[in-house]
Amino acid sequence: xxxxxVFIAYGGKHGEAVARFVAECLxxxxxxxxxxxxxxxxxxxxDRQEEIFEIEGRCDAxxxxxxxxxxxxxxxxxxxxxxxxxxxxxxxxxxxxxxRVLHILNSGATKVGFGQxxxxxxxxxxxxxxxxxxxxxxxxxxxPIGQRLPRRVFYG
Amino acid sequence: MxxxxxxxxxxRVKKFRxxxxxxxxxxxxxxxxxxxxxxxxxxxVPFAQIGMRFFAEPDIFIDSYSAGxxxxxxxxxxxxxxxxxGEEKYLVETLEKGIKNRRDKxxxxxxxxxxxxxxxxxxxxxxxxxxxxxxxxVLHASKExxxxxxYEDHDCFLFIGSTKVRVFWSNKYxxxxxxxxxxxxxxxxxxxxxxxxxxxxxxxxxPANEKVDVIVKTVxxxxxxxxxxxxxxxxxxxx
Numbered sequence: 001x002x003x004x005x006v007f008i009a010y011g012g013k014h015g016e017a018v019a020r021f022v023a024e025c026l027x028x029x030x031x032x033x034x035x036x037x038x039x040x041x042x043x044x045x046x047d048r049q050e051e052i053f054e055i056e057g058r059c060d061a062x063x064x065x066x067x068x069x070x071x072x073x074x075x076x077x078x079x080x081x082x083x084x085x086x087x088x089x090x091x092x093x094x095x096x097x098x099x100r101v102l103h104i105l106n107s108g109a110t111k112v113g114f115g116q117x118x119x120x121x122x123x124x125x126x127x128x129x130x131x132x133x134x135x136x137x138x139x140x141x142x143x144p145i146g147q148r149l150p151r152r153v154f155y156g
Numbered sequence: 157m158x159x160x161x162x163x164x165x166x167x168r169v170k171k172f173r174x175x176x177x178x179x180x181x182x183x184x185x186x187x188x189x190x191x192x193x194x195x196x197x198x199x200x201v202p203f204a205q206i207g208m209r210f211f212a213e214p215d216i217f218i219d220s221y222s223a224g225x226x227x228x229x230x231x232x233x234x235x236x237x238x239x240x241x242g243e244e245k246y247l248v249e250t251l252e253k254g255i256k257n258r259r260d261k262x263x264x265x266x267x268x269x270x271x272x273x274x275x276x277x278x279x280x281x282x283x284x285x286x287x288x289x290x291x292x293x294v295l296h297a298s299k300e301x302x303x304x305x306x307y308e309d310h311d312c313f314l315f316i317g318s319t320k321v322r323v324f325w326s327n328k329y330x331x332x333x334x335x336x337x338x339x340x341x342x343x344x345x346x347x348x349x350x351x352x353x354x355x356x357x358x359x360x361x362x363p364a365n366e367k368v369d370v371i372v373k374t375v376x377x378x379x380x381x382x383x384x385x386x387x388x389x390x391x392x393x394x395x
Contacts, residue, residue: 136234
């Protein structure tokens with residue numbers, strides 16, 4: 001099975017540093033990160049935002065790295081809105097504690113919190129949430145009425 | 157010996173149901189993409205059930221598992237989205253099978269799209285188009301003023317001259333490789349809502365031994381009424 005492609009959106013004061021860590025964490029756990037950040041693992045070598053959006057649309061999920069000040073990032077908001085409303089792919093928000101979280105992340109995303117100096121301890125939890133979000137989002141089956149819906153097995 | 161049944165916390169069951177439906181509501185494209193109505197007793201056509209069934213751990217449905225500093229949220233992200241994506245996939249498959257007008261063009265331009273729409277008939281007036289993501293960049297970078305993508309709030313539209321058509325892109329979960337234009341006369345989405353609260357998604361939660369048996373589904377059907385009121389336009393991928 002090919003690895004999951006996971007787009008990383010980021011913003012805020014510490015966004016780049018945390019996003020680099022997230023890219024490394026995903027790669028080390030068998031996923032393929034895609035990120036518009038020079039020098040990061042999984043770098044998308046493109047400048048045009050529309051090309052970046054298209055790559056985002058091809059991903060299985062996005063991780064939205066949210067550090068303090070991200071609510072002012074138009075790029076971040078655009079990437080998360082596209083994931084939620086246009087591409088309809090799962091969003092896992094990696095949120096710095098005590099930051100002002102955008103409304104779109106409160107209603108549409110699963111969240112993993114981190115303290116400013118503790119984000120490196122959160123790799124396992126983040127990977128678990130990303131895998132679960134992708135797994136739960138797999139398209140539901142359609143069957144004639146009367147047939148039993150297949151039972152899915154969700155692993156912890 | 158019969159194991160005692162789990163006693164679920166009603167507020168948690170309610171919250172779970174609300175979360176699934178909220179996620180479904182903002183992911184589902186049906187109300188924006190095609191004509192729809194609720195089923196009546198006169199609808200004798202076969203319906204499809206679009207859904208899933210799974211065993212959940214009891215901790216999200218029972219308050220006592222959340223004690224001290226541990227809080228277990230009564231939600232599973234992705235379940236509502238899965239139903240919405242499942243119905244979208246079913247819709248696209250039904251359109252691909254049911255639409256009569258099929259055209260092959262060598263490129264995507266104002267002329268080729270307009271010509272294909274004209275060929276579909278004088279009364280053909282598409283309001284929705286499903287577009288493969290392969291064409292995302294081509295359409296966004298289009299230098300032709302007569303064919304372009306524009307956004308209004310969260311909604312994406314394709315302008316073909318003065319014609320404005322709502323766009324839905326393919327994704328990893330609902331793939332397709334042709335442009336599918338839909339006139340509202342093509343058909344209708346008929347849904348059998350939850351008999352109690354009339355929401356399109358029913359969520360059935362029952363204790364089952366040490367687990368909780370969850371069934372989430374929508375019961376619906378897309379009936380093609382006029383197969384000429386749609387267009388499948390096949391264009392080689394620019395990739």
